Amino acid sequence: MEKRLPCVYVAFLIVTLLLIAGPKTEAQVKQTASIKALTLGVVYQSAPQPVAEHFRPLVEYAARKLAPTGEIKSSVIVADSVSQLIELVERAQVDFYLESPFPTYLINRTGTGRLLLRRWKGGMSEYRCVIFTSKASRITRLEDLRGEMIAFEDPGTTSGYFLPKLLLLEKRFQVAEKPDLSAKVLGGEIGYIFAGSEKNVIKLVREEKVAAGAISNGDYASLDEASKARLAVLVESGSVPRHLVSVRRNLPEAVIKRLKEILLSMHLDDEGQKILRQTDGTTKFDTLPGGEEAFRRKLNDLYHFRGEKKWRPASLNRLKSLAEGSLTQKEIPGVRFFLLLNFLVFCFVDPAHAL
Secondary structure, three states, rough: OOOOHHHHHHHHHHHHHHHHHHHHHHHHHHHOOOOEEEEEEEEEEHHHHHHHHHHHHHHHHHHHHHHOOOEEEEEEEEEHHHHHHHHHHHHOOOEEEOOOHHHHHHHHHOEEEEEEEEEEEEEEOEOOEEEEEEEEOOOOHHHHHHEEEEEEOOHHHHHHHHHHHHHHHHHOEEOOOOOOOOOOOOOEEEEEEEEOOOOHHHHHOOOOOOOOEEHHHHHHHHOHHHHHEEEEEEEEOEEEEOEEEEOOOOOHHHHHHHHHHHHHHHHHHHHHHHHHHHOOOOOOOOOOOHHHHHHHHHHHOOOOOOOOOOOOOOOOHHHHHHHHHOOOOOOOOHHHHHHHHHHHHHOOOHHOOOO
């Protein structure tokens, strides 16, 4: 015959469990409520007010979920450079921030922030670079670029500089930055200049002022059919996460945990979906898939440098200097190469393994 616990024992167990769980839950709530404001940081060089208004619903949603009673205020700070955002995070004036992989690496390598989630910006979980040329040119393969000039976007872009440069280095090409289009390019190298935007890159290629250009696959796909008919893709790089969410390291752990939960589930309710769509066509936030081992394999597939000398900057201030453009011309190539190596480790292995 089955024995049953007396009702008093069952009641005693329930009360005991509640007493055990109660203080912990209360402590978590107190720790979450210990912040008075939640501030999102973004980097844009355009007018800050419209940008802040664009992202405000996202941070308001997160703050409201963190503290349903409204004790946590929300705000958006628009930095005009990565170096300024680094300082804001260091001073705890920004709690979490959205950026593409390389700027995220640049910020987090200072030790002020840590990676949290991946953002499906524009509906894309990953993206890559496209190196392309004009069909009217004599360029039909990467080898034809030796002695020629290629246009990148700017030194801070992932798809418009670091990925295409990595691809060329991986294929054993020598690449050299040039001050302008009139600079001499040696026969055994590929020269490059920065055009400033993907539109300028496309314009230079179409006018055959450069032999090739590099932009993201998303920007290339958005071109009209007439424009694409005049261009030819030479190669595409491997993929990296499209956009990332990071938090400042000294944000309370309970806040970080709860913020992560809020963002991960945001696409599951109607209000959250609407805000995501309005925020650059974001589909959702998710965790980086595959784990460390998969990222190691991806690194091995993409990164085959051998015998390259690793360059260590004298201090992390040089990372900020690169972000704000205040390095000397002599320092720039070494700092950029150091960042390129570490950026790969950051993206494909683990932030803790970078130099």
